Amino acid sequence: MSLRITDLKVDIHGRPILKGVSLDLRAGQVHGLAGESGSGKTMTGLAVLGLLPHGARTSGAIDFDGRNLLDLPPKELNRVRGGQIAMVFQDPATSLHPMLTVGRQLTEHMRHHLGLGRAEARERAVELLGKVRIPGAAEAFGRYPHQFSGGMRQRIAIAVALACSPKVLIADEPTTALDVTVQAGILRLLRGLCDELGLAVLLVTHDLGVMSAVADEVSVMKDGLVVETGPRGRVLREPEHPYTRALLDSLPESVREERT
Amino acid sequence: MSLLTVDDLVVEHRTPGRPVVRAVAGASLTVAAGEVVGLVGESGCGKSTLARAVCGLNPVTQGAIRFEGQPVTPLGLRRRKLTGIQMVFQDPYSSLNPRRRVGDQIADGLRVAGDTASVPEDLLERVGLPRDFAGRHPHEFSGGQRQRIAIARALAARPRLLIGDEPISALDASAQAQVATLMRDLAVESGAGLLFISHDLSVVRLIADRIAVMYLGKIVEVGPTAEVWDAPRHPYTQALLRAIPAPDGLGVLPAELAGDVPDPADPPPGCRFNPRCPQVMDICRDKEPDFGPVACWLHEPA
Numbered sequence: 001m002s003l004r005i006t007d008l009k010v011d012i013h014g015r016p017i018l019k020g021v022s023l024d025l026r027a028g029q030v031h032g033l034a035g036e037s038g039s040g041k042t043m044t045g046l047a048v049l050g051l052l053p054h055g056a057r058t059s060g061a062i063d064f065d066g067r068n069l070l071d072l073p074p075k076e077l078n079r080v081r082g083g084q085i086a087m088v089f090q091d092p093a094t095s096l097h098p099m100l101t102v103g104r105q106l107t108e109h110m111r112h113h114l115g116l117g118r119a120e121a122r123e124r125a126v127e128l129l130g131k132v133r134i135p136g137a138a139e140a141f142g143r144y145p146h147q148f149s150g151g152m153r154q155r156i157a158i159a160v161a162l163a164c165s166p167k168v169l170i171a172d173e174p175t176t177a178l179d180v181t182v183q184a185g186i187l188r189l190l191r192g193l194c195d196e197l198g199l200a201v202l203l204v205t206h207d208l209g210v211m212s213a214v215a216d217e218v219s220v221m222k223d224g225l226v227v228e229t230g231p232r233g234r235v236l237r238e239p240e241h242p243y244t245r246a247l248l249d250s251l252p253e254s255v256r257e258e259r260t
Numbered sequence: 261m262s263l264l265t266v267d268d269l270v271v272e273h274r275t276p277g278r279p280v281v282r283a284v285a286g287a288s289l290t291v292a293a294g295e296v297v298g299l300v301g302e303s304g305c306g307k308s309t310l311a312r313a314v315c316g317l318n319p320v321t322q323g324a325i326r327f328e329g330q331p332v333t334p335l336g337l338r339r340r341k342l343t344g345i346q347m348v349f350q351d352p353y354s355s356l357n358p359r360r361r362v363g364d365q366i367a368d369g370l371r372v373a374g375d376t377a378s379v380p381e382d383l384l385e386r387v388g389l390p391r392d393f394a395g396r397h398p399h400e401f402s403g404g405q406r407q408r409i410a411i412a413r414a415l416a417a418r419p420r421l422l423i424g425d426e427p428i429s430a431l432d433a434s435a436q437a438q439v440a441t442l443m444r445d446l447a448v449e450s451g452a453g454l455l456f457i458s459h460d461l462s463v464v465r466l467i468a469d470r471i472a473v474m475y476l477g478k479i480v481e482v483g484p485t486a487e488v489w490d491a492p493r494h495p496y497t498q499a500l501l502r503a504i505p506a507p508d509g510l511g512v513l514p515a516e517l518a519g520d521v522p523d524p525a526d527p528p529p530g531c532r533f534n535p536r537c538p539q540v541m542d543i544c545r546d547k548e549p550d551f552g553p554v555a556c557w558l559h560e561p562a
Contacts, residue, residue, distance in 0.1 A: 180504055188516055214513065236507055236508065250437060251507060
């Protein structure tokens, strides 16, 4: 067990957002989290990293390495965040800093968390860029985010997340802003990295096609609760909960079949 | 005669100090009354520029756009006579005026069409919203509801051609299919043509009669929806379709199309798809296939 969320409750200014979410992430597995927007998928991801908005109150437990992340003092949490647990955001155009070079964004946290020297960090950064298949990794190191396409930027964002060899990666809609052709590449990359590095990945997405392609386990959320969890094949083929069924039925594929 | 004819359209974006970007480089397309045409392609391929040019929002460099036989003139500051083309924009968070009631915004369209018989409430009802929403402001609605309001506003002007520029990409997955089918039904019901632009092939397949696939400023394949979906002929269309992950629970990773979309300011010589094409031949690097309906040397008309 890599990360376990038990009965996580979050409310913001008295308004309940999560009403008791439980999830288990395992090393080397992709855990998909599906649901409509507003169902609390993103909040679950943010809670793990302690990035909830101001005024949020939490209860429950997020166990990682024998510690409850919700109780950690900020200093300790900073050591975990970006080091052992990393996150990839939806829009690579806004999640990368536009005025810092790719190299700077890749090495800054490495030097802080891992205590690497400048040259070592640079070497590792170039290696990482190669791993996420950025062509011309050495030159890419000195360039700025705007010089890359959307797909390449998301690859860089993934490289930034992987820089400190995290055990857990939280990917919040990592392909939603991308074209299908580019999405295919990112999904293959995520799956490959998960298998190769033994990462535990929490993949937040509303796209059940994406879910079906890479997730091992699937959880479906509705109104701040997980309504169904199970292996991918079972949840997508024989959903038990009516809401999962409704989600599947609302896909263009099935609507089409009804019409014809 | 077609309602809309786009003939060999070229649209260029000029920025001082930068090379000229040919966003649309010789695209031809027709839309008939009561027909739904889906225009798909990756981001940056020029599909939005094409739509904006059809509305007169982008100046045309070369080629012609004719609507009901009349050329479409660029939209200026003067009051416009051509209200037969209406557009639904991508982002309903910025396309609705946040300071006016939605009923008033819909009434603008009615006034333009000289329609005194209908009230905004009727249009709200047609897009599946309660009549009493007319007195509220846009911030009170969700993305899906706002897009419905934007559709109601476009329909109020009684368009003969409705254009949707990625009208569903800002919406929730669950609302996408609903809004797309709503647009189709309303357009077809009123006898108008619909040009529906999206990068999501699975939604376009759901509503379009014909699909046009665009790549780097050119239309590479046009055909009836079922034909394009079941037997795509252009290698690019094939790659696009293979990249869509199916929600079948089998864990099949979608096929990847190598490389990135080239810079439209500096397109590759010959066929524009040749650097990424898995079936590239010698002729593809030298000569551009400028024929239809499938612009590919593998499918050269006899």
